[in-house]
Amino acid sequence: MKARSQRPEEQHLTEQLGATGLRLTPQRQQVYDVLLQKRDHPTAEEVFMRAKKAMPEISHATVYNCLDALVKSGLARQVTVERGATRFCPNMTDHGHFHCRACGTIYDVGLPRELPFVSLPPGFAPECHEVTIHGLCGECARQK
Amino acid sequence: MKARSQRPEEQHLTEQLGATGLRLTPQRQQVYDVLLQKRDHPTAEEVFMRAKKAMPEISHATVYNCLDALVKSGLARQVTVERGATRFCPNMTDHGHFHCRACGTIYDVGLPRELPFVSLPPGFAPECHEVTIHGLCGECARQK
DNA sequence: CTAGGTGCAAAAGGTTTGCGGTTAA
DNA sequence: TTAACCGCAAACCTTTTGCACCTAG
Numbered sequence: 079m080k081a082r083s084q085r086p087e088e089q090h091l092t093e094q095l096g097a098t099g100l101r102l103t104p105q106r107q108q109v110y111d112v113l114l115q116k117r118d119h120p121t122a123e124e125v126f127m128r129a130k131k132a133m134p135e136i137s138h139a140t141v142y143n144c145l146d147a148l149v150k151s152g153l154a155r156q157v158t159v160e161r162g163a164t165r166f167c168p169n170m171t172d173h174g175h176f177h178c179r180a181c182g183t184i185y186d187v188g189l190p191r192e193l194p195f196v197s198l199p200p201g202f203a204p205e206c207h208e209v210t211i212h213g214l215c216g217e218c219a220r221q222k
Numbered sequence: 223m224k225a226r227s228q229r230p231e232e233q234h235l236t237e238q239l240g241a242t243g244l245r246l247t248p249q250r251q252q253v254y255d256v257l258l259q260k261r262d263h264p265t266a267e268e269v270f271m272r273a274k275k276a277m278p279e280i281s282h283a284t285v286y287n288c289l290d291a292l293v294k295s296g297l298a299r300q301v302t303v304e305r306g307a308t309r310f311c312p313n314m315t316d317h318g319h320f321h322c323r324a325c326g327t328i329y330d331v332g333l334p335r336e337l338p339f340v341s342l343p344p345g346f347a348p349e350c351h352e353v354t355i356h357g358l359c360g361e362c363a364r365q366k
Numbered sequence: 367c368t369a370g371g372t373g374c375a376a377a378a379g380g381t382t383t384g385c386g387g388t389t390a391a
Numbered sequence: 392t393t394a395a396c397c398g399c400a401a402a403c404c405t406t407t408t409g410c411a412c413c414t415a416g
Contacts, residue, residue, distance in 0.1 A: 099395095100395085100396095101390070101391090101395070101396075103389095103390090103395095103396065103397080105396085105397075106396095121380085122380075122381080123379085123380070135397090135398070136397090136398080137397075137398045137399065137400095138380095138381080138382095138398090138399090139381090139382075139383080139397080139398070139399080139400095140396080140397060140398070142381065142382075143396075143397085156305070158302040158303065158304065158305065159302065159352075160302065161300070161302065161308045161405090161406075162379075162380070162405085162406075163379080163380060163381095164305045164380085164381090174340055176342060176346060176348070179349070185343070187340050187341070187342060188340065188341060189340060190340075196318055196331050196332065196333060196334075196353070196355060197331070197332060198320060198331060198355070199329070199360060200360065201359075201360030201361075201363055201364065202320060202357065202358070202359055202360050202363065203357045203358040203363040204320070204355045204356070204357040205323070205356055205357040205358070206355075206356050206357070207353065207354060207355045207356065208303075208352075208353070208354045208356070209340070209351065209352070209353050209354075210351060210352045210353075211340060211342070211348045211350075211351045212348070212349055212350050212351065212352070213346065213347045213348040213349040213350070214346070214347040214349070215345075215346055216343060216344065216345030216346050217345075219345055219346065219347040220345065243370095244370085244371095245370070245371075245415075245416090247370095247371065247372080247415095249371085249372075250371095265405085266405075266406080267404085267405070279372090279373070280372090280373085281372070281373045281374065281375095282373090282374090282405095282406080282407095283372075283373070283374080283375095283406090283407080283408085284371080284372055284373070286405095286406065286407080287371075287372080291371095305380090305381075306380085306381075306404075306405075307404080307405065307406095308405085308406090
């Protein structure tokens with residue numbers, strides 16, 4: 079096929095995926111775009127529906143595959159704050175999540191710099207962490 | 223029916239549930255016992271199967287109901303570390319979880335005293351938090 | 367008497383799998 | 392050419408729901 083010049087973000091995607099032995103495909107690009115466009119921590123199903131608008135033939139299996147590929151390559155995080163569906167988040171900075179139990183919204187919250195706040199048994203190799211606060215967001219707390 | 227004297231733990235259960243407007247039933251007691259007997263963070267399905275041994279007629283719906291009742295009353299926590307099944311934990315002390323991505327085991331890990339380590343937007347009302355570290359446990363890290 | 371709780375069975379929702387076909391390296 | 396990836400559809404697993412019955416308060 080003919081050589082194609084890449085936009086900078088595409089290049090970043092290609093590199094990150096490549097470093098994990100994965101290819102950049104139109105579907106992976108599309109799924110990543112969906113995550114970037116509306117950073118509301120969509121479920122896999124929501125990602126599927128949004129991606130389907132731009133790419134009607136995309137399938138469930140492919141969306142899961144793409145999401146997993148992005149997670150493996152360090153381009154997105156899996157967020158598990160509740161029973162049922164898993165959510166995804168392209169914000170790779172060190173942050174936690176506030177989950178409102180009334181409206182279900184998930185907010186990114188900052189974390190302090192010093193994160194080795196836990197002492198693990200010797201030999202354990204931590205790779206990443208997830209911090210979730212459950213409660214009521216400002217709006218829901220007021221209405222209660 | 224005839225008045226029944228309660229063991230201390232039963233009394234505690236009754237009180238905690240009662241404070242949330244819930245009753246102590248044999249099924250809730252059984253589910254709670256299951257959680258206490260083997261603190262390996264079982265999934266709802268695992269709780270169901272273990273409870274079924276002692277109480278063969280117990281149903282799925284009831285196990286979910288009981289687990290939710292225990293969580294609402296502050297007797298157990300829901301633990302969501304991975305895609306798929308939700309897990310449960312009767313350890314109500316402030317602690318986090320280490321999740322080994324190789325063997326799947328979940329270890330309780332201590333957290334430092336100072337936990338309001340996150341600054342939330344004004345008006346937000348936090349109720350509880352969940353800290354999960356993902357990585358490889360000692361054994362799996364060695365084998366790799 | 368009534369609200370809360372249970373068991374059953376079915377439905378709903380989320381995720382994975384198997385397979386034939388396609389495409390990039 | 393070959394390994395990686397895709398779409399489709401079915402399978403699988405987890406969780407919820409509706410309903411009839413029961414029981415504690």
